[in-house]
Amino acid sequence: MATEDQVKDMIHRWQNTPEDDLKPEDYEQFKSLGSASLTQGDGARLMEFLQEEKNQGMVRSMGCVLMAPLLAQVVKKEKSLAHCQAAITHLTTTCRPNQLLHSLLELIEDIDPGAISETVLALVPHLQTVLLQLGDGKAACVGSALSGLQRQLSRLPLPYTRQQEEADEHGLCRGYGALAALARPFVEEVKRRNGDRVATAEEEELRTELLKFCMRSLREPLLEAELNRDSKSSLWLFATEIMLSLPAIQESPSELLFFSPPKKSAQLDVSPAMESRACAAYLLFVQLIGIDSFPAVFSPLFVLQRNMDYISQLLSSKNESHLLKGLALFAKSLERVQDHSLPVSLLELKSFYSAPQNLREVLTDCPMRHLRQSGLQVFQLFIDKLDAEAKHKFFRCMLKTSNHAGVESYIVKNIRNQVEFSMKPGNANNGFLGEELLSLLGLVLCLPQGAGTDLLNSMDRVMEGLNLLRYLLLRDEDLRSTTDVWEKLSGIKDEYLKMLRVCLGISRGYYSAELKALRADRKMKAKEAREAARSSRLIKSMTVKHEEGSNMSPEVQHQVLQSALVTFDLMESLIVRIEEITEEKLKIPN
Amino acid sequence: MTAEEQLSEGQHAIPMEGEDITPKKDGGVLKLVKREGTGTELPMTGDKVFVHYVGTLLDGSHFDSSRDREEKFSFELGKGCVGDQSSLSLGQVIKAWDIGVATMKVGELCQLSCKPEYAYGSAGSPPKIPPNATLVFEVELFEFRGEDITEAEDGGIVRRIITKGQGYSKPNEGASVDVTVVGTCEGRVFDERELKFEVGDGEGLGLPVGVEKAIMAMEQEEEAIFNIKPKYGFGNAGNAKYNIPGGATLHYKIKLTAFEKAKESWEMNTVEKLEQSTIVKDKGTQYFKEGKYKQASVQYKRIVSWLEHESGLSEEDEKNAKALRLAAHLNLAMCFLKLQEPNTVLENCDKALELQASNEKALFRRGEALFSMKEFDRARDDFQQVVQLYPANKAAKSQVSLCQKRIKEQHEKDKLIYGNMFQKFADRDSKKEAETGKSEGKASENDGMEVENGEKEVASEAKV
Secondary structure (H helix, E strand, O other): OOOHHHHHHHHHHHHOOOHHHOOHHHHHHHHHHHHHHHHOOOHHHHHHHHHOHHHHHHHHHHHHHHHHHHHHHHHHOOOOHHHHHHHHHHHHHHOOHHHHHHHHHHHHHOOOHHHHHHHHHHHHHHHHHHHHHOOOOHHHHHHHHHHHHHHHHOOOOOOOOHHHHHHOOOOHHHHHHHHHHHHHHHHHHHHHOOOOOOOOHHHHHHHHHHHHHHHHHHHHHHOOOOOOOOOOOHHHHHHHHHHHHHHHOOOOHHHHHHHOOHHHHOOOOHHHHHHHHHHHHHHHHOOOOOHHHOOOOEOHHHHHHHHHHHHHHHHOOOOHHHHHHHHHHHHHHHHOOOOOOEOHHHHHOHHHHHHHHHHHHHHHHOOOHHHHHHHHHHHHHHHHHEOHHHHHHHHHHHHHHOOOHHHHHHHHHHHHHHHHHHHOOOOOOOOOOOHHHHHHHHHHOOOOOHHHOOOOOOHHHHHHHHHHHHHHHHOHHHHHOOHHHHHHHHHHHHHHHHHHHHHHHHHHHHHHHHHHHHHHHOHHHHHHHHOOHHHHHHHHOOOOOOOOHHHOOHHHHHHHHHHHHHHHHHHHHHHHHHHHHHHHHHHOOO | OOHHHHHHOOOOOOOOOOEEOOOOOOOOEEEEEEEOOOOOOOOOOOOEEEEEEEEEEOOOOEEEEHHHHOOOEEEEOOOOOOOOOOOOOOOOEOHHHHHHHOOOOOOOEEEEEEOHHHOOOOOOEOOOEOOOOOEEEEEEEEEEEOEEOOOOOOOOEEEEEEEOOEOOOOOOOOOEEEEEEEEEEOOEEEEEEEEEEEOOOHHHHOOOHHHHHHHHOOOEOOEEEEEEOHHHOOOOOOEOOOOEOOOOOEEEEEEEEEEEOOOOHHHOOHHHHHHHHHHHHHHHHHHHHOOOHHHHHHHHHHHHHHHOOOOOOOHHHHHHHHHHHHHHHHHHHHHHHHOOOHHHHHHHHHHHHHHOOOOHHHHHHHHHHHHHOOOHHHHHHHHHHHHHHOOOOHHHHHHHHHHHHHHHHHHHHHHHHHHHHHHHHHHHHHOOOOHHHHHHHHHHHHHHHHHHHHHHHHHHHHHO
16 A cells, blocks of 8 residues: 555646556556545545546546446445445546446446346446437447346346335346436437438437347346236336337337338347247237327237237247236237138138147146146137138147147037037038038047057047037937938948947056056055045146156056046947937937 | 318317218218329229328227327238128228228328228227227328338339239249239230249249249239349349340239149148158159259158158058158258258268168268268268178279278378477477478478369269
8 A cells, every 4th residue: 555645646646647648557546546545434535536626637537447436335335425426426527428438338247246236226327427428429338338237137036926026125126217217318319300301320320229228128027027007017117118119219019010021120139039029019919008109000810910920939938927928919819800700821821820839839738727727718719719611720730730638629629619500500601510520520530549549648539529429419410411421420430439449448458457456556555545536537638748657656546547447437338328329310210 | 061171170079971982882981082182093902001190989089190100100001891701801901991091092181981890890999999989080191102022122023913812821932823924024025924833943934033932922813013123033144035135124914823832741641741742752853853952852851841750650651651751861862962061961861771771872972971071980981881781882882992092191181280280399499490381382282182182072973
């Protein structure tokens, strides 16, 4: 540490040295002197020194090196807080903006991971003052300041519950609030610009930087955030600010969401841009943020068609919040179109194939029950909106591609409903009677691996198929009118029942033997489990894929085997019933 | 009532009046011209139109206005009413708009009164438009122009639709299309034909790339005029056969009578997949013979996509499918050898070898790919295996020796490089500047060897 005299000498020298002659060592010494006086709690004296008239030259040249230690004091909320704030304010008006910005950006880069939001909050007002003073090259600086701050804030954990968001323990919400405030004057600046005049390169760059900021914000934190219109939380306000900034910087949401050509999004990487746009679509159509200034003349079908890309994107994620947003956007977009109105040719669009497939994966593979449940509702809603021909194609597609008995049985149930609908007066030309029905039945009433099919695994589908068959036989009047169809239907039925009987025989033999072996092993324990057997079957219908028997505990194995045998009995009795009906019907007409 | 009076009436409750412009004459859209337009032409379906509008409910309250946003609203003009297909609108905007704007001239200001069946129907459009609402719009048309269909949006292909097509689906690469084309250049018809071909084959039929791009943007039964810039036409070279000078802009009137898209894999049954595979295999071979390796590979890839995951086949089908897949992978390997994408060659050879271990062609082609990647050790192993399994394969034998020669050379080269390195260290230590010249000499000697080997490689390829 230098003695007081040495310090005086140094200061005297600095006062009389032109800026160009100052060496890096001088900057170092200036900084360590300042820091030392701060650690000694001498904020007041430092302030005085900085403001002294004769020191202005050196402060102007070297002052910005003190930004870091001063802000550190502010963040720590030490006793000389007011002096430090005043000193910073003095520096921001005295030093060169470019140098100040440089040291502030460095500060953001080297932020203390334990005090991210505190630092951001302390820094943003001063950063804004500095940015507003910049002349040429401002746009790029605004861009790097915003992205630097965003990068740091993104390291903070996002609140999951509303309580967490209100408590804002890590200061994430306040941080983004500060960020929005930082961007605000620049958004205003772009907005004020006269629309008739062609923008200068600098103006255009500022617009682009702000657009990037909005797009980044949409992806993070907004895509992850839990938003609710009823509780206008701070993140909800941030979302609003971002959505209103878009039209203000001449990026109208309708252009962005519906007409954005590929080359425009090339500024950002394709997938993140898709995610950002998907989030914007969600905020607009589900949370209705910014809907007031959104054109109200688009046809609902067009909106659905364009949103489908975003829905597909969101549903391809494994992230709960993305899936929730995807399902909500899917539901909202579908609600606006009329039932039975989507034509079959729509299904040829890529997104109309991928979105339902992604949804199907949510139904079969997603471990979260509430997502599977709301997923199923959207799945049904989608089916309801398809016209008859489209339903037909969609059912075929699902039966061929889902490879999941739960989904298949759901589709079979829907087929039954459609047949019922077609049989009502006036709905006959619905494509679910006659030849079209046969092509579906061919897919429903088949055992993929013939007699070797694992009936336990495809139980849901088989049961639902048998139910459909029984239903059709009972309503034979409507179907007999075209003899050809009726004959073929009987053919399919006979073939199927024959195969199913063989299959049942094999399966029953196998599972009985298994059960016997298990019983012998675990006679005592098995008894307790018997009670629960039926209920487990019910739950299984829509749950995650059937597990291998070997991975289960003996108790569960027993339950499964037991319920399998019960199911086989049920199938058997259904087959018998179907055959009875067939015979009864044979007697009547002849 | 004159237009001025109507204008001055302001935003009070609005009477529904004007001419019924619906095709069905059901009074669903009434149009009242408030100011005549200056243009002579009407916008065509598919055109991009630019308007300002103010939307009002019957009680006089505004629900939407582009003037408030200070930004003109633009959209692609749709067909509006589609026969009897309920209230389904195929356009981007509500049906009333497609019908209404299509009757406007540039500069025109009019009022469109729209019944719910031509707007948002019983669902409404929350939160702004209640169910079963009649909407009144004041619309001003500023501009319309043909639609730019290029991906780059460079204005290279601009479409004006004469007759709107059906449905949503458009021909894709490889789709079979029935078209009528009339090509015009500076008022002279140079090409007028009815054609049936597969998208991708157009070049061989004397169609410029722009025409194929145009067809891929069309719907069934659509008829349209395309303005094609030289970049997408015959370029700076022009076309001698049609007597087209370089740098000429072309006009094509195209009618897409019918087309058939390639079926999605899941839609085909096994029989179809096997049949189609045989067909596209022949097609691929045809392309290959013509030296169109890229197109050939597209065909072979379709076989793989159809048959790769097909399960539950009968024994005979299984055998056929396997044979087709094997052929597809082997041919793909050959295509990519020609296209100099050795990594893809390796992938396909590995797949082929999974289907049939020790397949002669797969091993040989993998060897060739490895050779071109300068992996001489592994290449030699493959060729050696071929020699062992198929002693009659002379090409493989000569490849083995070529590999060995290359390995030896590589060795010597390495020795030279590392030798040089030590030499250089030694040089630096003893500071003998003179040595540098000598090592440069050696390097150029190496270049000479490269060329020689290159020639040999060409010769050996010719033999295969």
